[in-house]
Amino acid sequence: ETGVTQSPTHLIKTRGQQVTLRCSSQSGHNTVSWYQQALGQGPQFIFQYYREEENGRGNFPPRFSGLQFPNYSSELNVNALELDDSALYLCASNRGPGAETEAFFGQGTRLTVV
């Protein structure tokens, strides 16, 4: 068991609404990354947080935002939901940053936008 937990496991939202996904990092990990995995695709990097600050971002619009808290848990917020936001959202935590760290993933949140 990796220790990274995500909530909720499934979620259905209406287009235009806002959603918050949560991630609890593995103990001792201070870096968290979020990924979007569309059906039949590989995960796409959204952004990374280290010690409560965003320090890396993929090609996602500003309506995708995040937070990392002092206990290193994290949130992913998506505003003005679009149908194409339907996907599995994965959270990964590291001991990092550092070249030798390994990412541990949660089981994801399946978001459906209708």
Place this chain on the structure above:
Amino acid sequence: AQTVTQSQPEMSVQEAETVTLSCTYDTSESDYYLFWYKQPPSRQMILVIRQEAYKQQNATENRFSVNFQKAAKSFSLKISDSQLGDAAMYFCAYRMANFGNEKLTFGTGTRLTIIP
């Protein structure tokens, strides 16, 4: 930008046989890391094996081994003595080696079926 390509959407293998999954990547960096992740129906990404680009020796983890060809930018995964529990999506992933960058770039995956 770095890209990772997996050209085999699906593969199947008889139980106890050996199968090889292919991956190619493109980068201008000289130092980086390559990974194979397994994603079973439970959806959780599980690290199978990692390879540091500066190491010439191919990584092995029990029944899993890689063939890393740096000049060809090729990184294949060999699974020996395939077991039913190996059935899953397999993703090849790349990460730069610079400090603080934990971003993984994934391929589109290969679905592996194990035939009893």
